[in-house]
Amino acid sequence: MIKNIYIAKHHGFCMGVKRAIDIAEKTARKEKGRVTILKEIVHNEAIVEKFKKEGVGQAKSVEDVSDGTLIISAHGISPEITKAATEKGLKIVDATCPLVEKIYKIIKEVVAKGYYVIHYGDHHHDETHGILGYAPDRITVAKNKEELLALPDWNDRKLGLTIQTTAHIDEIPEIERVVQEKWPHIEIFNTICMATTRRQSAIIEIAPKVDIILVVGSSTSANSRRLASIANSKCGNGILIGSVDDIDDNWFSEEKLIENVGVSAGASTPDFLVEEVIKKLLAISNYKAKVIHPENKKK
Numbered sequence: 475m476i477k478n479i480y481i482a483k484h485h486g487f488c489m490g491v492k493r494a495i496d497i498a499e500k501t502a503r504k505e506k507g508r509v510t511i512l513k514e515i516v517h518n519e520a521i522v523e524k525f526k527k528e529g530v531g532q533a534k535s536v537e538d539v540s541d542g543t544l545i546i547s548a549h550g551i552s553p554e555i556t557k558a559a560t561e562k563g564l565k566i567v568d569a570t571c572p573l574v575e576k577i578y579k580i581i582k583e584v585v586a587k588g589y590y591v592i593h594y595g596d597h598h599h600d601e602t603h604g605i606l607g608y609a610p611d612r613i614t615v616a617k618n619k620e621e622l623l624a625l626p627d628w629n630d631r632k633l634g635l636t637i638q639t640t641a642h643i644d645e646i647p648e649i650e651r652v653v654q655e656k657w658p659h660i661e662i663f664n665t666i667c668m669a670t671t672r673r674q675s676a677i678i679e680i681a682p683k684v685d686i687i688l689v690v691g692s693s694t695s696a697n698s699r700r701l702a703s704i705a706n707s708k709c710g711n712g713i714l715i716g717s718v719d720d721i722d723d724n725w726f727s728e729e730k731l732i733e734n735v736g737v738s739a740g741a742s743t744p745d746f747l748v749e750e751v752i753k754k755l756l757a758i759s760n761y762k763a764k765v766i767h768p769e770n771k772k773k
């Protein structure tokens with residue numbers, strides 16, 4: 475029987491996601507013509523659906539947009555795509571997170587000084603596609619230690635390392651050690667964002683107190699998947715759920731002896747999805763469980 479429900483101190487919407495949704499909502503209200511979001515404004519189905527219902531268009535590529543206003547998602551975009559959209563006469567509203575823009579700035583600055591950049595991140599993430607566009611001939615992406623070790627010696631190159639904003643915080647000391655051993659002259663820019671650090675640390679904090687951690691977030695969200703993987707490695711039972719509907723009552727059956735449940739949510743998960751999960755857990759406990767909220771307000 476569930477006795478305690480521990481809510482992670484930092485969970486749910488981050489600054490960049492709130493900002494992007496706010497920009498998209500204001501733009502949809504203000505613009506008279508067609509408004510289209512390029513790719514997903516943030517990686518969460520509930521938010522994507524909300525904009526669709528409100529009549530905001532969604533496009534996978536600039537080629538699919540003929541006119542009106544184009545909103546750039548929180549994950550950012552390559553300058554080449556911005557140029558193509560401008561040439562088509564589209565009005566661009568940029569909701570790229572300032573912390574992703576910080577990586578663009580670092581890349582522009584170091585490349586101007588003659589550096590090559592290794593970006594530690596997922597090859598297929600929208601954020602990576604945008605970053606690559608800032609110096610396509612001078613950036614190499616590596617998603618793990620093995621890919622880093624397989625890169626050439628490059629002792630004749632000035633090198634910089636940037637890191638995906640949502641990377642796993644625990645992996646970074648080892649990644650830094652590997653790159654420094656291979657390229658002692660490399661300059662490291664730890665570009666993991668504070669929201670990621672806080673959400674991952676909050677999972678690590680509650681993990682020893684609980685038998686299971688439910689991470690509410692979309693399977694398309696890199697940071698939500700990462701939180702679930704951390705939850706799994708730290709408490710042995712971390713599950714990513716898109717919404718309350720994914721909860722299986724059997725997880726909490728008598729013989730499973732689950733007494734303490736942790737709840738967290740990815741940076742693109744709206745609060746109402748988390749609240750529905752807490753309500754369901756309370757119902758499973760016959761309203762006997764205590765909900766233990768973090769002392770500080772989440773950010």
Ligand code: SF4
Pocket residue numbers: 488489490491548571572573574639640667668669670697741
């Ligand atoms: S997770 Fe970090 S980088 Fe991504 S949108 Fe949120 S604040 Fe920005």
